[in-house]
Amino acid sequence: MSAITGYRLPKAFITTVVGSYPKMPEAEEAIRKRRQGLITEEEFHKLVQPAIKKVIEDHLEAGVDILSDGEQARDDMVVYFAERIGGYSGGEWVRIFDNVYFRKPVIVARLEYKGPMAVMDWEYATSIAQGRPVKAILTGPYTMADWSFDLQYGDRRELVLELARVLRHEIEEFVKRGAKFIQVDEPALPTRPLPEEAELVKEALEIMLKGIEVKKIVHVCFGRIEKLLPHLMEFPVDQLDLEFKNSGFKLLPYVKEYWDPRKEIGYGVIDVHSLRVESVEEIIEDVERLLKLDVIPPEKIYIDPDCGLKRLPRDVARAKLRNMVEAARQLRKKYGFEE
Numbered sequence: 001m002s003a004i005t006g007y008r009l010p011k012a013f014i015t016t017v018v019g020s021y022p023k024m025p026e027a028e029e030a031i032r033k034r035r036q037g038l039i040t041e042e043e044f045h046k047l048v049q050p051a052i053k054k055v056i057e058d059h060l061e062a063g064v065d066i067l068s069d070g071e072q073a074r075d076d077m078v079v080y081f082a083e084r085i086g087g088y089s090g091g092e093w094v095r096i097f098d099n100v101y102f103r104k105p106v107i108v109a110r111l112e113y114k115g116p117m118a119v120m121d122w123e124y125a126t127s128i129a130q131g132r133p134v135k136a137i138l139t140g141p142y143t144m145a146d147w148s149f150d151l152q153y154g155d156r157r158e159l160v161l162e163l164a165r166v167l168r169h170e171i172e173e174f175v176k177r178g179a180k181f182i183q184v185d186e187p188a189l190p191t192r193p194l195p196e197e198a199e200l201v202k203e204a205l206e207i208m209l210k211g212i213e214v215k216k217i218v219h220v221c222f223g224r225i226e227k228l229l230p231h232l233m234e235f236p237v238d239q240l241d242l243e244f245k246n247s248g249f250k251l252l253p254y255v256k257e258y259w260d261p262r263k264e265i266g267y268g269v270i271d272v273h274s275l276r277v278e279s280v281e282e283i284i285e286d287v288e289r290l291l292k293l294d295v296i297p298p299e300k301i302y303i304d305p306d307c308g309l310k311r312l313p314r315d316v317a318r319a320k321l322r323n324m325v326e327a328a329r330q331l332r333k334k335y336g337f338e339e
């Protein structure tokens, strides 16, 4: 299990996380200092390391197979990247109405890639993950566009595709440094569950991922995913990571109907909005609901939470991950996938 020999992933019911983890005080402090202009970008990533270390320790202790850096450096999944892409004026407060302000980054010039944005934290996480793979996670171009204020392009499609071109550079950086799992988060898509919107995301993903030969994942969550499912099957990715637990597994009949069996599933079995820790038995039952459909084989089922765990207290997040990993272990035993 050393970094040299690498970690052998289980043959089935691989466990992973979606990305974010409760923010550690060290990360809060680093973000504050960065925002106040007291430290450089390089110093910032150095200061975030103790926070990432705690996340990796929790993931390793729980026994998760594919980890994340907990997105400790990101106070907001869109603002973080906007602050590092050329053409944005940074996170400004846009007045919505009266005295209601919303922090929305503003695009004031043509967008350009200025260099690695999230790669350093991923590299550090990888260096302490005891050989286990760490997911490289980016906010997708559709969500970036949706949550930005555009004063430059004036055309949403053009903006989404431009962001895809910019983000592709970051993906190439990740791959160059050895990332084996690339995940693109598009939580804004289910807010407009329309075929033409899914088509736009597909086009953007083709720009971002064409010729990229590692495991490619898209995460979407909440909203009307059932309407999107047939379109998600057309995305140029290996895996779709979806939320099931919070919505009471209402997506399962649609999985039965529309799932392309060549696609892997990231199967959300942990409710990230609830403090209640799902029991091992409950998680096993929830995975078996998917197995009963007889559509996706255990080798293509990745078990994970619905979404990032950032809203939970750390001890709850840790307890949920522990039970999730134990459930996967028992499932492998039950279905004959022991090493």
Ligand SMILES: [Zn+2]
Binding pocket: 018, 187, 219, 220, 221, 306, 307, 308
């Ligand atoms: Zn999510």
